Amino acid sequence: AGPRPLAGRRVLITAGGTLERIDPVRYITNDSSGKMGFAFAEVARDWGADVTLVCGKTDGTPPSGVQTIRVESAEQMKEVVMSRVPQMDIVVKAAAVADYRPLHREEHKIKKKAETLTLSLVRNPDILQAIGEWKQALPGKRAPVVVGFAAETMELERNALDKLNRKKCDLIVANNVAQEGAGFGTDTNIVSVYGADGFAEHLPQMSKKAVAQRVLELAKSRLAPEGL
Numbered sequence: 001a002g003p004r005p006l007a008g009r010r011v012l013i014t015a016g017g018t019l020e021r022i023d024p025v026r027y028i029t030n031d032s033s034g035k036m037g038f039a040f041a042e043v044a045r046d047w048g049a050d051v052t053l054v055c056g057k058t059d060g061t062p063p064s065g066v067q068t069i070r071v072e073s074a075e076q077m078k079e080v081v082m083s084r085v086p087q088m089d090i091v092v093k094a095a096a097v098a099d100y101r102p103l104h105r106e107e108h109k110i111k112k113k114a115e116t117l118t119l120s121l122v123r124n125p126d127i128l129q130a131i132g133e134w135k136q137a138l139p140g141k142r143a144p145v146v147v148g149f150a151a152e153t154m155e156l157e158r159n160a161l162d163k164l165n166r167k168k169c170d171l172i173v174a175n176n177v178a179q180e181g182a183g184f185g186t187d188t189n190i191v192s193v194y195g196a197d198g199f200a201e202h203l204p205q206m207s208k209k210a211v212a213q214r215v216l217e218l219a220k221s222r223l224a225p226e227g228l
Ligand code: PMT
Pocket: 015, 016, 031, 032, 033, 034, 035, 036, 037, 074, 093, 094, 095, 096, 097, 098, 099, 124, 125, 126, 127, 128, 129, 147, 148, 149, 150, 151, 152, 163, 167, 175, 177, 183, 184, 185, 186
């Protein structure tokens, strides 16, 4: 075994896409495979952390040696995450959370009738923002280092910095999901990392594991000393 820079630390990671049900057999989701979040879970585990992985819809199997909690919807993910955040040292929100869910979840399968069908959607809670607000309301207390993601298709830097400020995270990992070799489903990613402290770093295309290593290094350097 190599060095264990996160020994004794607790890390929570979200991975995959949320799944928002329309009726008993239909749902809305997105292309997240879970690979980015799984890479974080693997690296944090190998670095000695006690890892909780909150997992939506994914392809493949979550890594072994971590505590995996399965959820479907954004609301379920929020409940699980918020109940565990206070015990964590680092929180990484790699999951692709649906911004909207169907206003009504039909009890029975929707029947084919008219030529058009309108589905009403309602805003989901923003989990990352809820963590940021919870953290702000805890002055002076020990709170986790919070790492958010920003999935963009244009104006990467401007949108990522806006999310960093609005969602009050410590670090934000921005990926242009329209770029080849980056974003959903791939084994590699191309990211820029921005910090609330003004930090900025543009990384070349690298494996999702190498991205996770670099980002966890940056999160670790922002941890309060142990015992505080
Ligand atoms: O899973 P893979 O196939 O490996 O793909 C990786 C990825 C593209 C999913 C990942 O790299 C990524 O970008 N994840 C964030 C996707 C996303 O939801 O981005 P966003 O810009 O919409 O959200 C910004 C941040 O707020 C994210 O940390 C997200 O988890 C969080 N969020 C968003 C909406 C919401 N209702 N609650 C949230 O917590």
